Structure formats: structure tokens, C-alpha cells
Amino acid sequence: MKMDHSKESNQMDHSKESNQMDHSKESNQMDHSKESNQMDHSKESNQMDHSKESNQMDHSKESNQMDHSKESNQMDHSKESNQLKNELIKLKQKQKDIILRTQANLENLKKQTKTKIEEIQKKNFEDFVNKLIKITKKFDTILELSQNHALNENATVQGIILTIKSISNTLQKIQQHKS
Numbered sequence: 056m057k058m059d060h061s062k063e064s065n066q067m068d069h070s071k072e073s074n075q076m077d078h079s080k081e082s083n084q085m086d087h088s089k090e091s092n093q094m095d096h097s098k099e100s101n102q103m104d105h106s107k108e109s110n111q112m113d114h115s116k117e118s119n120q121m122d123h124s125k126e127s128n129q130m131d132h133s134k135e136s137n138q139l140k141n142e143l144i145k146l147k148q149k150q151k152d153i154i155l156r157t158q159a160n161l162e163n164l165k166k167q168t169k170t171k172i173e174e175i176q177k178k179n180f181e182d183f184v185n186k187l188i189k190i191t192k193k194f195d196t197i198l199e200l201s202q203n204h205a206l207n208e209n210a211t212v213q214g215i216i217l218t219i220k221s222i223s224n225t226l227q228k229i230q231q232h233k234s
Contacts, residue, residue, distance in 0.1 A: 184226065184229060187222055187225075187226060188226065190222070191219055191222050191223060191226070194215055194218065194219040194222075195219065197212075197215055198212070198215065198216060198219065201215075
């Protein structure tokens with residue numbers, strides 16, 4: 056029975072060894088599984104890191120593109136603003152030119168109007184004087200006829216003679232004043 060017992064003991068030892076080996080295998084498998092999980096986690100972590108880096112690079116590119124777009128928009132707005140300023144300066148200069156031309160035209164018109172008025176007045180005055188001269192000539196003719204008929208003493212003839220003298224004196228004064 057001792058042998059049986061020893062056999063049993065051997066079997067138990069063997070069973071223990073087998074269990075230990077099974078445990079060792081399980082442990083190794085678990086270790087492998089852990090390693091595999093750790094490697095998977097490491098891969099995932101690396102992939103996530105790469106993904107983060109890629110996202111950061113994408114965000115950086117987008118940010119750079121947005122910054123470039125902002126700069127481009129600012130440059131476009133600056134160019135547009137400069138163009139508008141230049142157009143405004145040109146329009147203001149045109150406006151000044153128009154105002155100056157208008158003022159010059161107004162001054163010219165005033166001078167022309169004044170000259171025309173003076174010419175009209177002069178012509179009207181000359182016409183008036185010429186008509187007066189014609190009237191005095193008619194009075195002279197009347198005087199000659201009255202002298203031929205001995206009507207010098209007549210009151211009407213005397214009134215005509217005074218009127219002719221008055222008109223003649225006025226015309227002489229006008230001619231002297233003109234000269």
C-alpha cells in the first residue's frame with residue numbers, strides 16, 4: 056500500500072505539476088494576452104497619437120489657411136480701401152475743378168453782361184441823342200421859315216427858339232462829357 060500511496064503521491068505531484076503547468080500556461084497565455092492587449096493598446100495609443108498629430112496638423116493647416124485667408128481678405132480690403140480712397144480723391148479734385156470752372160464762367164458771364172448792358176445803354180443813348188438832333192434840325196427849319204415870313208415876333212416862335220437853344224446846350228454838354 057505504500058507503493059500505492061507513493062503512486063498516489065506521484066500522481067498528485069504529477070497532477071500538481073500538471074496543474075502548475077496548466078496555470079503556467081494560463082499565466083503565460085494571460086501574460087501573452089496582457090502583452091497582446093498592451094501591444095494593442097500601444098498600437099491604439101500610437102494610432103491615437105498619430106491621429107491627434109494628424110488632426111493637429113490638419114488644424115494647423117486649416118489655421119494657416121484661415122490666417123492666410125484672413126491676410127488675403129485684409130489685403131483685398133486694403134486694396135479695395137486704397138482704390139476707394141483714390142477714387143474719392145479724384146472725385147474731390149473733379150468737384151473742385153467743376154466749382155472753379157463754374158466760378159470762372161460766372162465771372163465771365165457777369166463781365167459779358169455788364170459789357171452788353173453798357174453797350175446797350177450807349178447805343179440807346181446815341182439813338183436818343185440822334186433823335187434829339189433830328190428834332191432840333193426840324194426846329195431850325197421851322198425858325199428859318201418863320202424868319203422868311205416875318206414871324207419872329209410871334210410868341211410861339213419865341214418859345215421854339217428857347218427850346219432849340221436849351222436842347223443845343225444840353226447836346227453840347229453831353230458831347231463834352233463824352234470826350
